[in-house]
Amino acid sequence: MRLSTHSDLSFRTLIFLGVAGERGATIPEIAAAFRASEHHLRKVVLELSRLNLIRSTRGRSGGLRLAVSPAEVTIGGLLRQFEPEFAKSQCLGAAQNGCVILGLCGLQGVFNESLGALFAVLDRHTLEDVLKSSQGVAARLGIETPPLA
Secondary structure, three states: OOHHHHHHHHHHHHHHHHHHHHHOOOOHHHHHHOOOHHHHHHHHHHHHHHHOOOOEEEEOEEEEEEEOHHHEEEEHEEEEHOOOOOOHHHHHHOOOOOOOOOOOOHHHHHHHHHHHHHHHHHHHHHHHHHHHHOOOOOHHHHOOOOOOO
16 A cells, blocks of 8 residues: 555654643644744644644644544544545546556456455544554654653
8 A cells, every 4th residue: 555645744744743632732842843944734734624633723832733532533434534535546436547457357356346345444444544554653752741640
C-alpha cells in the first residue's frame, strides 16, 4: 500500500495531536517533529479542520487539538477521506483507460477481494487503538506530557 505524502502527514498529525492531548500543538512544532514543510502541513491542517477532525484556537494558549474522540475515528474511514482515489485503478474497475480485458480477467476480482479485506481490517481499528499502541511516541516527538496525578 502506498500513501500520498499528504495522507501520510495527515495520519502523523492526528497521532501527534492525539499524543499531545489537551496540551495541543502548533504547526511549526508538528512540522519540526516530522521534518516536514510548514507550507505542506498548513494544507493538511486546513483539510483536517474541514473534515472536523481537528480544531484550531488562536491566541496565547491557542494551537491545534483533536476535535473528535480518537475512539470515534476508524483508520479505514480516515484512509477513505484522505485517499478518495485509492481504489480507482484499471483492475479495480473504476478507470476506463483502455484495458481490453477489463471485466473478463480474474485479476479484477482478486484485487477487489483484497481491497475489501484491507478495509475490513482498517475499519476495525481506531485512532485510539493506534495511540494506545504508540509507546514512546511522545518522547520521540519531543512532546512533554503532564505527569499523572
